[in-house]
Amino acid sequence: MPSSVRASQASYVVLPENVTDKPTVLSFLVERFEQVGSDIWRERIIDGKVHWQDGSLIELDTEFKPRARVYYYREVKSETKVPFEEKILYRDEQIILAFKPHFLALHPSGNFVNECLVNRLRIKTGIETLVPAHRLDRATAGIVLMILYPEARTQYHDLFKNHQITKEYQALAKLTPELLARHQAGELVLPLQWTVKNRMVKGEPSFTMKVVEGESNTHSEISLIDIKDDVGLFKLSPITGRTHQLRVHMQSLGMSIINDRCYPQLQPKADDDYARPLKLVAKRLKFNDPVTGIALDIECEGFDSFPI
Numbered sequence: 001m002p003s004s005v006r007a008s009q010a011s012y013v014v015l016p017e018n019v020t021d022k023p024t025v026l027s028f029l030v031e032r033f034e035q036v037g038s039d040i041w042r043e044r045i046i047d048g049k050v051h052w053q054d055g056s057l058i059e060l061d062t063e064f065k066p067r068a069r070v071y072y073y074r075e076v077k078s079e080t081k082v083p084f085e086e087k088i089l090y091r092d093e094q095i096i097l098a099f100k101p102h103f104l105a106l107h108p109s110g111n112f113v114n115e116c117l118v119n120r121l122r123i124k125t126g127i128e129t130l131v132p133a134h135r136l137d138r139a140t141a142g143i144v145l146m147i148l149y150p151e152a153r154t155q156y157h158d159l160f161k162n163h164q165i166t167k168e169y170q171a172l173a174k175l176t177p178e179l180l181a182r183h184q185a186g187e188l189v190l191p192l193q194w195t196v197k198n199r200m201v202k203g204e205p206s207f208t209m210k211v212v213e214g215e216s217n218t219h220s221e222i223s224l225i226d227i228k229d230d231v232g233l234f235k236l237s238p239i240t241g242r243t244h245q246l247r248v249h250m251q252s253l254g255m256s257i258i259n260d261r262c263y264p265q266l267q268p269k270a271d272d273d274y275a276r277p278l279k280l281v282a283k284r285l286k287f288n289d290p291v292t293g294i295a296l297d298i299e300c301e302g303f304d305s306f307p308i
Contacts, residue, residue, distance in 0.1 A: 010071040011108065012053075017066040025050070025062045025070055033298055049073050054276035074108055082115050083274060088124075088141065088254075090298050094291045095156070096130070099300045102277035105138045113271065121146060133217050134160050137244070139261070142169065142282025142302040143300050160241065166286035169236040170302040173255040180230050192224040196249040200242050206264050209244045213254060220249045226304075231258070233303055246280065263292040279303065 015028060022028040026045060030038045042060065044050050050058045053069045091097075098121060100106065105116040122130050125148075132146040133156040147156050159165040174184065182188040198218045203210035204248040220240035226233040232255065236246050241255035244263070250256055251263040258279040260269040288295050 012069045012071045015064060015066055015068050015070060019064065019066070022064045024060070025064055028064055029070070029072075041157075044072060045069060053229055073092050075080055079115055080272075082272075082303060086117055086161055086287070087300075088118055088121075089300060090296065092289075092292060092294070094148055094152055094289070096125070096148065097134075097285060097296070097298045098144050098146055100136055103138060103272050104140040104276065106136050106144065114142050115143060118146075122209055131159055135243070136282055137278075139278040140280045140282060141277070141300075142280075143298060144282070145285060152291050157246050157269045159287055159290060163239070165300050166284070167238055167282065168284040168286075169238070170281050170304075171234045171246065171250060171257045172231055172303050173234060173250055173257050174230055175224075175227065175232050176254045179224075179232070183227055188227075190225060192228070194222045194253060196220045196222060196252060198249075198252065200245065200248060205266070208266060209242065211248060218245050218249070220246060222249065222253070247278075 004245075013029075013032065015025070019028065022026055022031070026041060029036075029041045029050075033041070041050075041195050045058055045060055048057050050070060050072045052058060053071065056083075058070065082101070084104060084106045086101060086104065087099040089097045089099055098117065100117045101149050103308050104120075108114075118130065126150050129150055130146055130148050131153070133147050133153075136142060136144050145156065145159075148242050179188065179192075185219040187213065197216040198211045199214040199217055200209045200218050201206070201212050217240065221237040221239065223235045224232045234250070234255075236250075238245055247257055247260055247263050251260075256263050258275045260278055281300070281302050283301045284297070
């Protein structure tokens with residue numbers, strides 16, 4: 001594996017207008033990305049890996065310019081190839097609906113700079129401006145709406161902002177002892193439905209979420225639609241879109257999703273176990289395209305055959 005892997009696509013940050021205590025671009029980058037370290041930022045600038053939007057290089061003493069874009073290339077010491085392929089399920093002149101496999105990041109993040117859906121699709125299509133319209137966790141598989149060109153981004157983002165898109169997920173989870181007993185006694189009538197609303201905030205560590213007292217800021221509709229042995233197949237419809245919302249809501253019902261490494265208890269950091277993916281998939285997206293007017297209803301493979 002190479003000693004250092006550089007992202008094939010540049011990232012950028014917009015220098016804020018209200019910052020007055022940063023005389024140079026370097027001083028801003030060091031504070032904005034403190035986890036990277038000042039020595040690394042100095043090295044990147046000296047090596048010509050930081051530049052303005054027009055491609056001109058930024059030097060160590062380059063002055064801070066409010067509202068300007070600074071481009072840079074993320075690097076990691078090594079990057080593991082994710083052994084699962086993405087698929088294009090639908091494409092027209094404005095969008096792509098793609099299947100993202102488990103373990104593949106959506107954007108460059110953490111130790112992944114090139115092994116992400118955005119980069120793979122940019123290489124496959126040759127469209128450098130391609131971006132996702134919404135989020136999907138690295139651990140979760142399923143359909144992602146990708147916008148090809150910047151001119152239409154606001155219209156597609158508004159689909160999610162204004163709740164004009166239907167999202168359906170499937171998940172597998174072990175039944176609570178009470179539900180399993182009712183099922184074995186023949187007393188359980190499916191589908192069994194729950195409306196889950198609660199208040200979620202960042203937990204500790206900050207990439208996790210937790211439920212607290214207060215006015216609800218999340219809403220999911222969850223249905224148990226089939227059972228095999230002690231495992232239930234669930235259909236989940238997130239009405240709001242908080243990070244890890246469905247995972248936390250399943251935990252709140254006492255049925256954490258199979259192979260969830262964050263809920264109910266955060267597991268120690270470890271290499272990905274490709275044989276144990278999180279049993280959660282974004283199975284369906286349904287919406288009227290705001291640009292073309294086409295009614296789209298796209299599904300991918302789910303857990304209907306219970307591959308536990």
